Amino acid sequence: MDSFFWTYVWPALIMVGQSLLLLVCLLVLIAFILLADRKVWANVQLRRGPNVVGPFGLFQSFADLLKFVLKEPIIPSGADKTVFLLAPLVSVTLALATWAVIPVNDGWAVANINVGVLYIFAISSLEVYGVIMAGWASNSKYPFLGALRSAAQMVSYEVSIGIVIVTVLLCVGSLNLTDIVYAQKTGLGTMLGMPNSFLDWHWFSLFPMFVIFFISGLAETNRPPFDLPEAESELVAGYMVEYSSAPYMMLMLSEYAAIMLICSLTTILFLGGWLPPVDFWLINWVPGIVWFLLKVIFVFFGFAMAKAMVPRYRYDQLMRLGWKVFLPLSLGMLVIVAFVLKLTGWAG
Amino acid sequence: MGLHALFFYLFAFVAVASAFMVISAKNPVHSVLFLIVVFFNAAGLFLLTGAEFIAMILLVVYIGAVAVLFLFVVMMLDVDFAELKAGVLQYAPIGMLVGLIVAAELILVVGSSVLSPEAASSITMPIPDPAVRSNTAALGDVLYTHYVYYFQIAGLVLLVAMIGAIVLTLRHRQNIKRQDISRQVARTPETAIEVVKVKPGQGL
Numbered sequence: 328m329d330s331f332f333w334t335y336v337w338p339a340l341i342m343v344g345q346s347l348l349l350l351v352c353l354l355v356l357i358a359f360i361l362l363a364d365r366k367v368w369a370n371v372q373l374r375r376g377p378n379v380v381g382p383f384g385l386f387q388s389f390a391d392l393l394k395f396v397l398k399e400p401i402i403p404s405g406a407d408k409t410v411f412l413l414a415p416l417v418s419v420t421l422a423l424a425t426w427a428v429i430p431v432n433d434g435w436a437v438a439n440i441n442v443g444v445l446y447i448f449a450i451s452s453l454e455v456y457g458v459i460m461a462g463w464a465s466n467s468k469y470p471f472l473g474a475l476r477s478a479a480q481m482v483s484y485e486v487s488i489g490i491v492i493v494t495v496l497l498c499v500g501s502l503n504l505t506d507i508v509y510a511q512k513t514g515l516g517t518m519l520g521m522p523n524s525f526l527d528w529h530w531f532s533l534f535p536m537f538v539i540f541f542i543s544g545l546a547e548t549n550r551p552p553f554d555l556p557e558a559e560s561e562l563v564a565g566y567m568v569e570y571s572s573a574p575y576m577m578l579m580l581s582e583y584a585a586i587m588l589i590c591s592l593t594t595i596l597f598l599g600g601w602l603p604p605v606d607f608w609l610i611n612w613v614p615g616i617v618w619f620l621l622k623v624i625f626v627f628f629g630f631a632m633a634k635a636m637v638p639r640y641r642y643d644q645l646m647r648l649g650w651k652v653f654l655p656l657s658l659g660m661l662v663i664v665a666f667v668l669k670l671t672g673w674a675g
Numbered sequence: 676m677g678l679h680a681l682f683f684y685l686f687a688f689v690a691v692a693s694a695f696m697v698i699s700a701k702n703p704v705h706s707v708l709f710l711i712v713v714f715f716n717a718a719g720l721f722l723l724t725g726a727e728f729i730a731m732i733l734l735v736v737y738i739g740a741v742a743v744l745f746l747f748v749v750m751m752l753d754v755d756f757a758e759l760k761a762g763v764l765q766y767a768p769i770g771m772l773v774g775l776i777v778a779a780e781l782i783l784v785v786g787s788s789v790l791s792p793e794a795a796s797s798i799t800m801p802i803p804d805p806a807v808r809s810n811t812a813a814l815g816d817v818l819y820t821h822y823v824y825y826f827q828i829a830g831l832v833l834l835v836a837m838i839g840a841i842v843l844t845l846r847h848r849q850n851i852k853r854q855d856i857s858r859q860v861a862r863t864p865e866t867a868i869e870v871v872k873v874k875p876g877q878g879l
Binding site: 407410442445446448450455474478479482489502643644 | 743
């Protein structure tokens with residue numbers, strides 16, 4: 328009985344504890360990221376943004392949470408009740424499940440698995456189901472149109488995201504996220520004779536892929552300028568029209584969790600994860616998680632600025648960009664990178 | 676080992692139960708959703724056997740792409756399933772036959788490895804120990820190193836099929852407005868506008 332406890336129960340308890348800690352930190356972070364998103368958007372438009380609840384409106388998200396939880400959830404009478412309520416649950420579970428493999432610092436991942444990148448790619452390709460189920464189960468026109476759009480959009484941009492990831496994997500030679508970060512300790516910068524610095528990270532050596540990944544990330548998470556599934560000017564709120572109170576909040580939460588995931592994936596693949604930007608004793612002394620968070624917030628700032636500044640794409644333009652521009656471009660880069668690695672022998 | 680068996684029975688039970696629901700659900704969209712649950716549990720079973728790469732690829736390809744298209748089509752089609760269900764008994768014998776053949780094949784394959792375990796040692800490409808070579812790398816060895824020509828031929832066949840599908844469905848309509856983005860970007864004030872001096876009272 329004692330050995331049973333130490334072999335099964337104790338590791339399970341540790342894992343549950345780690346997951347809970349990660350989830351609580353993530354949810355608090357998402358609350359503030361949501362506020363930051365609105366603040367950035369407001370500042371670009373010369374507005375103040377939320378500034379009533381708490382100092383500088385810092386507790387706005389928590390006030391929103393209370394409002395969502397206390398209001399009455401309304402289920403349309405024509406809706407498929409089970410699927411209607413299952414959709415937000417599915418999307419929130421999937422969006423949070425991906426975080427299990429994200430290494431936020433050296434060795435700080437709940438599960439450090441060999442196929443980490445594939446796991447993230449697999450689970451995030453499932454996120455489209457939350458949207459499709461929500462749109463279909465609402466049994467109404469706007470949500471259905473939103474669901475159809477998002478299905479096509481997310482499947483299209485997954486292709487170029489996949490190819491970009493493959494290019495990074497070619498340079499690294501492992502599907503383990505921790506290995507990907509380690510591989511960026513040395514890179515193009517050190518090859519040019521400079522000390523370890525931010526020039527070693529993949530954004531520098533694979534710059535076109537970095538740009539493609541960032542833009543595809545916007546499309547994959549349904550962020551503006553690619554927020555056609557919920558385009559408020561045509562579809563009111565797309566697949567979320569019929570949702571209210573807590574189910575709506577869960578859809579919203581899963582959206583922001585997915586955005587944070589893409590931001591941290593960008594950080595891991597291209598911005599060196601938890602590695603410090605320059606090799607200097609004072610900067611090396613700062614814990615890795617601080618660098619990780621700073622980079623994630625930096626990428627998110629890019630997302631927020633894109634939302635504030637870029638007008639929404641038309642649907643045919645979105646499809647054109649995905650299939651006729653990004654797909655050939657990323658395939659071409661993949662071939663070039665493979666050839667360079669093979670001919671120079673850098674692949675190892 | 677007990678935990679392993681527990682998870683095996685959990686995944687297997689859910690997979691079989693939802694496979695049954697796929698064919699018995701009244702609503703076709705529910706059928707596809709149950710099919711997705713089946714795929715998901717199959718991925719879980721692959722994970723239990725240590726085939727982590729195949730499990731993830733199953734998720735990406737079957738659930739992330741194929742099932743999305745299924746769902747897409749089923750949601751768009753207005754099929755009267757009561758009418759379809761009426762013919763079930765008519766097709767039952769053929770279905771039974773297919774099921775029997777698959778079952779017999781499975782029994783033969785599994786039976787042979789149970790009856791003569793030494794046959795496993797004569798496999799030309801045995802599975803390497805996961806601790807030595809991860810199964811992503813092992814699969815890569817098989818596909819891209821030992822059987823690279825067959826792999827390339829399979830790729831070519833798929834490419835031909837894809838081009839064929841595009842050629843069959845491509846319909847280039849004349850006389851409709853199209854956006855040519857490179858032409859729009861290449862426009863300059865000189866090519867786009869003409870400055871005309873209009874005399875008062877005359878017009879153009």
